[in-house]
Amino acid sequence: MKKLHYVLHAPQGDTYADLLFTMIERRGSRPPVTYTTFQARDLGGDTAELVKGHIKEAVDRFNPEALLVGESCTAELIQDQPGSLAKGMGFDIPIVSLELPAYSKKENWGGSETFYQIVRNLLKGKSEELKQNWQEEKRRPRVNLLGPTLLGFRCRDDILEIQKLLGQHGIDVNVVAPLGASPADIIRIPDADVNVCLYPEIAESTCIWLERNLNMPFTTIVPLGVGATQDFLRELHEVLGMEIPQSVNESNNSKLTWYSNSVDSNYLTGKRVFIFGDGTHALAAARIANEELGFTVVGLGTYSREMARKVRPAAKALGLDALITNDYLEVEEAIKETSPELVLGTQMERHSAKRLGIPCAVISTPMHVQDVPARYSPQMGWEGANVIFDDWVHPLMMGLEEHLIGMFKHDFEFVDGHQSHLGHLGGKGTENINQRVKTTISNNSTNTSADPIWTHEGEKELSKIPFFVRGKVRRNTENYARQAGCREINEETLYDAKAHYKA
Amino acid sequence: MSGATLLKESGPREVFCGLTSIVWLHRRMPDAFFLVVGSRTCAHLIQSAAGVMIFAEPRFGTAILEERDLAGLANAHDELNRVVKNLLARRPEIKTLFLVGSCPSEVIKIDLSRVAENLNIELKGQVTVLNYSGSGIETTFTQGEDGALKALIPLMPKSDQKKLLLVGTLANAVEDRLISIFNRLGIDNVESFPPRQSTELPSIGPETKVLLTQPYLTDTARELKNKGAEIIEAPFPLGVTGSTLWIQAAANSFGIEKSLVDSILNPLISRAKQALAPHVEKLSGKKLFLLPESQLEIPLARFLSNECGMEIVEIGTPYLNRDLMKAEIDLLPPDCRIVEGQHVERQLDRVRDSSPDLVVCGMGLANPLEAEGISTKWSIEMVFSPIHGIDQASDLAELFSRPLRRHDILNPKTLTTN
Numbered sequence: 001m002k003k004l005h006y007v008l009h010a011p012q013g014d015t016y017a018d019l020l021f022t023m024i025e026r027r028g029s030r031p032p033v034t035y036t037t038f039q040a041r042d043l044g045g046d047t048a049e050l051v052k053g054h055i056k057e058a059v060d061r062f063n064p065e066a067l068l069v070g071e072s073c074t075a076e077l078i079q080d081q082p083g084s085l086a087k088g089m090g091f092d093i094p095i096v097s098l099e100l101p102a103y104s105k106k107e108n109w110g111g112s113e114t115f116y117q118i119v120r121n122l123l124k125g126k127s128e129e130l131k132q133n134w135q136e137e138k139r140r141p142r143v144n145l146l147g148p149t150l151l152g153f154r155c156r157d158d159i160l161e162i163q164k165l166l167g168q169h170g171i172d173v174n175v176v177a178p179l180g181a182s183p184a185d186i187i188r189i190p191d192a193d194v195n196v197c198l199y200p201e202i203a204e205s206t207c208i209w210l211e212r213n214l215n216m217p218f219t220t221i222v223p224l225g226v227g228a229t230q231d232f233l234r235e236l237h238e239v240l241g242m243e244i245p246q247s248v249n250e251s252n253n254s255k256l257t258w259y260s261n262s263v264d265s266n267y268l269t270g271k272r273v274f275i276f277g278d279g280t281h282a283l284a285a286a287r288i289a290n291e292e293l294g295f296t297v298v299g300l301g302t303y304s305r306e307m308a309r310k311v312r313p314a315a316k317a318l319g320l321d322a323l324i325t326n327d328y329l330e331v332e333e334a335i336k337e338t339s340p341e342l343v344l345g346t347q348m349e350r351h352s353a354k355r356l357g358i359p360c361a362v363i364s365t366p367m368h369v370q371d372v373p374a375r376y377s378p379q380m381g382w383e384g385a386n387v388i389f390d391d392w393v394h395p396l397m398m399g400l401e402e403h404l405i406g407m408f409k410h411d412f413e414f415v416d417g418h419q420s421h422l423g424h425l426g427g428k429g430t431e432n433i434n435q436r437v438k439t440t441i442s443n444n445s446t447n448t449s450a451d452p453i454w455t456h457e458g459e460k461e462l463s464k465i466p467f468f469v470r471g472k473v474r475r476n477t478e479n480y481a482r483q484a485g486c487r488e489i490n491e492e493t494l495y496d497a498k499a500h501y502k503a
Numbered sequence: 504m505s506g507a508t509l510l511k512e513s514g515p516r517e518v519f520c521g522l523t524s525i526v527w528l529h530r531r532m533p534d535a536f537f538l539v540v541g542s543r544t545c546a547h548l549i550q551s552a553a554g555v556m557i558f559a560e561p562r563f564g565t566a567i568l569e570e571r572d573l574a575g576l577a578n579a580h581d582e583l584n585r586v587v588k589n590l591l592a593r594r595p596e597i598k599t600l601f602l603v604g605s606c607p608s609e610v611i612k613i614d615l616s617r618v619a620e621n622l623n624i625e626l627k628g629q630v631t632v633l634n635y636s637g638s639g640i641e642t643t644f645t646q647g648e649d650g651a652l653k654a655l656i657p658l659m660p661k662s663d664q665k666k667l668l669l670v671g672t673l674a675n676a677v678e679d680r681l682i683s684i685f686n687r688l689g690i691d692n693v694e695s696f697p698p699r700q701s702t703e704l705p706s707i708g709p710e711t712k713v714l715l716t717q718p719y720l721t722d723t724a725r726e727l728k729n730k731g732a733e734i735i736e737a738p739f740p741l742g743v744t745g746s747t748l749w750i751q752a753a754a755n756s757f758g759i760e761k762s763l764v765d766s767i768l769n770p771l772i773s774r775a776k777q778a779l780a781p782h783v784e785k786l787s788g789k790k791l792f793l794l795p796e797s798q799l800e801i802p803l804a805r806f807l808s809n810e811c812g813m814e815i816v817e818i819g820t821p822y823l824n825r826d827l828m829k830a831e832i833d834l835l836p837p838d839c840r841i842v843e844g845q846h847v848e849r850q851l852d853r854v855r856d857s858s859p860d861l862v863v864c865g866m867g868l869a870n871p872l873e874a875e876g877i878s879t880k881w882s883i884e885m886v887f888s889p890i891h892g893i894d895q896a897s898d899l900a901e902l903f904s905r906p907l908r909r910h911d912i913l914n915p916k917t918l919t920t921n
Contacts, residue, residue: 077610
């Protein structure tokens with residue numbers, strides 16, 4: 001946000017948070033945060049005075065329209081109450097005191113709570129005046145886009161895309177917040193007719209408060225994917241009391257639908273995909289994968305416990321148990337277990353997928369610097385659906401290419417491990433990964449004493465199977481052999497296993 | 504001391520805490536594991552600062568303190584015991600386990616030394632459990648290594664053997680190179696601390712002569728001295744001069760003939776100077792501002808000013824150990840301004856006022872300065888790169904000339920017409 005300053009009572013070291021913004025998003029300015037950076041020797045003395053000194057200096061230097069005051073995990077323990085200290089200092093700007101219990105809550109909760117406190121404090125006392133709606137005022141309808149933040153997944157481009165989309169339907173955007181908003185903008189929030197809750201993780205509690213206190217309705221559908229974008233437009237028209245034009249039902253300005261129908265996409269049918277991320281993006285990904293790309297979702301989960309309530313039924317509808325965890329090793333295990341052909345996850349799942357040699361696209365924060373592309377690449381709206389098609393399909397092998405590799409793999413020019421679209425690694429890196437995958441697989445198989453042994457013929461037959469499914473076939477065959485009590489795996493066992501799993 | 508001006512400043516700081524040093528320590532000793540006892544924030548810091556872990560099964564982790572741990576201390580100790588046992592069961596290859604204290608664990612006074620002691624009794628020597636603090640309220644960045652090494656010292660066996668002990672983490676290739684040079688000088692018994700395997704600790708005694716490779720090992724140096732070792736006074740092995748004086752100091756201490764030392768070092772020196780020349784051309788006369796972070800700022804400034812001809816605007820350092828830095832400060836040009844501590848806003852004001860050509864700073868500040876048109880160099884790179892020794896001097900200089908070269912490529916000078 002702009003013209004807002006945050007004094008964070010925190011020890012030295014917590015300033016590393018700055019680099020998340022300046023490195024991951026390549027921000028050209030520091031976040032507007034003053035850290036008190038207290039040290040052990042300060043703890044003996046008066047840390048309250050130290051906090052007040054920093055607050056005064058920050059207000060003098062940055063001259064904000066409003067001040068946020070909060071504590072990091074360690075400062076919470078020493079209980080200086082920086083919020084009350086700041087309020088007692090006689091500034092004539094609004095002071096928002098934040099209590100973000102770091103030992104029980106996590107980042108999205110913190111983002112949501114901070115936004116809620118800012119809005120609540122700045123709009124306090126604003127009553128539901130006799131506000132006229134757009135029909136009465138004879139103007140175009142106006143909405144706020146709530147929820148986008150820095151370090152959010154493609155928020156920068158999503159808001160442009162949604163603004164464009166709304167413009168096409170004659171709807172104006174009043175305030176975008178928190179991203180890029182100033183306290184003065186927050187005060188203008190009630191000027192809109194409806195709030196669009198773009199990122200429920202951040203904005204839902206604020207939208208609920210605005211509905212209760214200022215009688216502003218909000219939308220609940222997040223326009224990620226073609227179907228969801230259509231649903232969103234319908235919902236928004238309804239909430240605004242606009243007639244739903246025929247074009248909403250018919251219009252589909254995304255190429256995703258046609259690309260998905262085109263013949264090359266036949267090979268996408270039933271591709272096994274594992275999905276993990278924040279609640280909103282994971283849910284949207286499951287819908288797109290299942291309904292719009294014809295993938296088979298083999299795993300669905302989220303690290304946001306707040307969203308578990310929504311993710312569980314969605315997983316159940318796909319015949320799955322939702323994975324709700326913040327342990328990335330547990331997620332990695334689940335990926336191994338389901339042997340997907342594509343992983344859609346956060347940067348942690350990208351690391352896991354890389355280790356396992358599985359193609360991956362990042363769909364959600366936490367993300368890394370490469371997930372903040374220079375080009376325009378929204379996820380929401382029509383263009384967002386295009387970007388999603390490209391981002392998810394490019395890590396996979398093209399349809400015809402997959403076929404050709406099967407045909408030509410016995411030619412001498414063919415280098416095993418060829419995977420032109422797998423990740424961004426050159427030939428060498430790819431080989432290394434394959435080797436690593438091979439060794440981990442063979443290590444695993446020597447661990448259990450009752451493991452069946454591969455005969456020469458069995459290995460030879462296995463080598464004829466395309467490398468990208470070989471690991472899976474190896475595991476399946478071994479499982480089958482164990483079940484069937486085979487001590488040896490020869491070529492027949494392979495075919496037996498194949499028939500067993502197809503049946 | 505030379506004519507350097509020593510100033511102190513306090514205020515908001517922008518430095519890493521000592522936990523960050525786990526990033527290189529876990530790579531140096533692959534059989535050790537670093538378990539941070541801290542908050543989610545600590546876990547996030549080392550996870551994001553150490554993106555390195557994607558290449559290896561991570562050899563560090565965080566025992567996360569949660570609300571219920573804060574309720575009663577006994578609880579937190581039990582919880583930690585449980586986490587450690589789970590970890591050791593899952594990772595039998597761990598030989599040494601460091602319990603690393605953080606800001607919250609220090610503030611709620613979890614006694615990690617007691618936890619370590621109890622675990623050592625229980626584990627009966629299968630794994631050695633040690634503890635140190637990497638908390639931001641007590642340590643900055645590289646000081647974490649100081650704490651970890653200090654924790655290892657009580658385990659070092661005694662010995663009366665005459666030996667040279669190199670203290671401080673070096674890149675393996677650089678370490679091999681330096682040891683081979685000492686061997687050529689006739690110093691055969693050279694060991695390193697930390698060792699490459701946490702269990703293969705070098706022995707120590709009155710005949711041990713310690714040569715510090717890194718400037719941030721205050722406590723470690725003191726403890727080694729208490730064990731009877733002699734600390735050789737020298738500047739640090741950065742740049743041709745620093746490395747030469749450093750090697751010579753060791754040679755003197757071992758009574759090696761000066762002529763032998765010269766005959767071995769002189770060819771290396773002239774070769775290194777040759778390699779340095781193109782960088783000197785680029786760096787000479789350029790203004791340099793070093794913000795405090797890695798504690799390497801003073802030796803770097805000495806190298807860049809004396810050997811590369813840069814003009815030093817200000818040297819920031821998180822803290823100043825006058826004893827360890829004496830040899831370095833003596834070599835600095837007169838009137839050099841050294842500021843201990845930090846007030847990041849005022850310091851950035853001074854950066855802007857002095858319009859330097861290059862600023863050495865932490866990662867959080869680099870892009871904001873670049874956006875203002877000021878070239879920067881990340882100080883964290885100095886602790887990852889092989890930069891020590893005579894042969895590495897030009898590589899070290901290249902780290903600083905590259906941003907300037909890049910700046911020139913992207914902003915070609917146009918001919919001004921009068």
